[in-house]
Structures are given as C-alpha cells and as structure tokens.
Amino acid sequence: MATSSRLLCGLVLAAALAVAGCGGTSRDAGHAAADPFAWLQPAHPPAGWKVARLPSGAASLAYPPGWQPIHTDPGTFSAALLGAHGRIHGYLNATPRSGAETLANWARFRPAHNHEEGDRSVVTEASATHLRFRAGAGSCVIDRYATVSARYREIACIVRGSHATTVVVAAAQPQDWGRLEPALRRSVATFST
Amino acid sequence: MTFKLPKLIPAALALCCALAIPVAGIAQAKSTKSHHHHHKAKHHSTIPQNNGGDRDADNNGGPSDGDGNI
Numbered sequence: 001m002a003t004s005s006r007l008l009c010g011l012v013l014a015a016a017l018a019v020a021g022c023g024g025t026s027r028d029a030g031h032a033a034a035d036p037f038a039w040l041q042p043a044h045p046p047a048g049w050k051v052a053r054l055p056s057g058a059a060s061l062a063y064p065p066g067w068q069p070i071h072t073d074p075g076t077f078s079a080a081l082l083g084a085h086g087r088i089h090g091y092l093n094a095t096p097r098s099g100a101e102t103l104a105n106w107a108r109f110r111p112a113h114n115h116e117e118g119d120r121s122v123v124t125e126a127s128a129t130h131l132r133f134r135a136g137a138g139s140c141v142i143d144r145y146a147t148v149s150a151r152y153r154e155i156a157c158i159v160r161g162s163h164a165t166t167v168v169v170a171a172a173q174p175q176d177w178g179r180l181e182p183a184l185r186r187s188v189a190t191f192s193t
Numbered sequence: 194m195t196f197k198l199p200k201l202i203p204a205a206l207a208l209c210c211a212l213a214i215p216v217a218g219i220a221q222a223k224s225t226k227s228h229h230h231h232h233k234a235k236h237h238s239t240i241p242q243n244n245g246g247d248r249d250a251d252n253n254g255g256p257s258d259g260d261g262n263i
Contacts, residue, residue, distance in 0.1 A: 073260055091256040099261025114257050149254030156259065167259030 036126035036142060042134040045190045052077045054094055058164035059193035061094040064183045081180065088150075090172045090180040092187050097158065097165040103129060106139035106158045119145035125153075134192040136161035144174070153177050155184060161193035168193075 045051055045062035053060045055075055063079040072078035072093065081090035101109045107127035115122045127141040138159035145152060154171035168191045170184035 073258065076258065076260070078258060088255050093256075093258045095259030095261075097261060101261040109261070113261060117257055119257060145257070147254040147256075152256045154256060156257075167261070169257065169259045171256035 035128075037128045037131055037140055039185050040131055040133075040140070040189055042132055043186070043189050044134075046186065049190075052079065052094075054096065054166070056096065056164070058096060059094050059159075059161070059166040059168075059191070061092060061168060062187055062190045063092050064187070067092070088173075089176045090184065091152075091169070092171075092184070093167075093169040094191070094193075095167045095169075097167060101158055101167065103137070103139040103158055103160055103165075106156075107141050110141045110156050110158075111143050111145075114143070114145050119147055121146045121151075131157070133157075133159045133161075134190065136193060140188075155188055157188060157191070159191060159193050164193050166191075166193040 046064075048065050049062045050065075050067075051060050051062045052069065054077055061077055061079070064081075067079045067081045067090065070078050070080045070082070070088075073095065076093060076095040078091065078093040080088045080092070083089050099109075099113070101113070106129070107124065111122045111124045122145040123143060125142045125144065127139070129139040131138045131140055136159050138157045140155060140157040142153070142155050144154070151174055152171045153174055154169055156167065156169045156171075158165065158167050168188055170188050172180045172184060
C-alpha cells in the first residue's frame, strides 16, 4: 500500500514536471492595458499643415506649421521641429519599405532594427497589427531608445496601401513628448500611402 | 520485496519520459538562442551614430528613420 502511494506520488510529480516544462516554452501574452492606439483614426491633415510627398509619389506625410524638412536619405522625407543648435525636438519621417520588415514582424523588427543601428536601451511599450490608415492597413509599435546624444520615444508604423508599403516614424524626446504627442499622432493618423 | 520491483518498472519509465520532454525542450530552446546569436553576429554591420553612414539624422545621434536596412 505504501509502495502504491509512493508510485502515485511519483506519477503526479512527473505529470506536474511535464506540465511545467510545457509552460516554460509559452510566450508572453502581452500587457492587458487600454488600447494604446485608440487615437489612430484615419483623418485628413488639419488646415495649415503642409503635406510632403515622397519622390516616388507613393506616400504623403503631413507636418505641422513651424516644422521644416531636414536632410534625409534619398527617396525619403523627413521633417523636424528644431531647437537651438539644430536640436531635434520632434521628428517625422516617411520611408519606402526597404528591408525585411513586414506588417507581421513589425513589433519585433523595428526595436531590433533600432538596436542594430546602435540605439541603446530599446524598450517596446506597445504594438498592434491590423490598424486602419487612410488608404490601407498597418502595424505600429511605440518604443523608446537612447542614441549617443539623446533619448527618444517614437511611434513607428508600417503601412500597406494599394500601391506601396511605407514606414512612417514620429518621434520626440521624452521631455517634449507631452507637448508634441498630439501633432505626432495627427501626422501618423493622416499618413497615406 | 522481489514482487514489488516489476511494478516499479512502468512507473520509472513514465517518470523518465515525463522528465525527458521538458529537458529536450530546454535543449532545443538553447540551441535556437545560440543560432540566433550567431545569425545576428554574422550580419551585424552597424553604422556608427556619429557622423557615420549616410549622415542623415539617425546616424548623428538623432531619431531613427524608417529605413529597414542598416
């Protein structure tokens, strides 16, 4: 009888270990918080904003008054709100899809890419797929990172339109985020490709 | 004593199988991680963020642009 009890205990322990082993391979289910992209409602650019088109004509990015186009890679467009000594307070960029990024892998690709470009302390705050844009669907990530000279927080999205897939980035330094977030969000929400 | 030993054999086999599954899983996970690390090291060619690369904002300590290539 005592032997049977020990056998039963052994089997239960073995089953528990097996279940624990299976549980260890499961992925994090993510954070259950309020929708961090509820603000993303497709809209037209506000009056007074300028609209820049990529040289290919494949996308248009709106930026607020006071912002100005800055030097950027060929085929892309960037605008910034500049401070003293050229310091970038706010940043907007549109770039045609150029690498292995997809709507499906965006939440992993973007932070990993930032890290590969030399950014440090890259932290993903939120991500989502199947988001609606003016002329297509997209995936977005909100993350923060540090460069050699500053810290930034960004909304980065990859959007697949009817003719092209384009990345749009809206970033600001943490101390400017609260002030610039409405404009950054508006630019993303009005992005078209 | 001699009669109890055969009864223990199936139980011991079950325990071994149960332990083997998670151990194999751990070994596989370690193998995948190791491969991933090797993969990244092979393709890592970071442009220095100090007036390096194409000299746009993200290579001068500015925010990262949407370029998917390094």
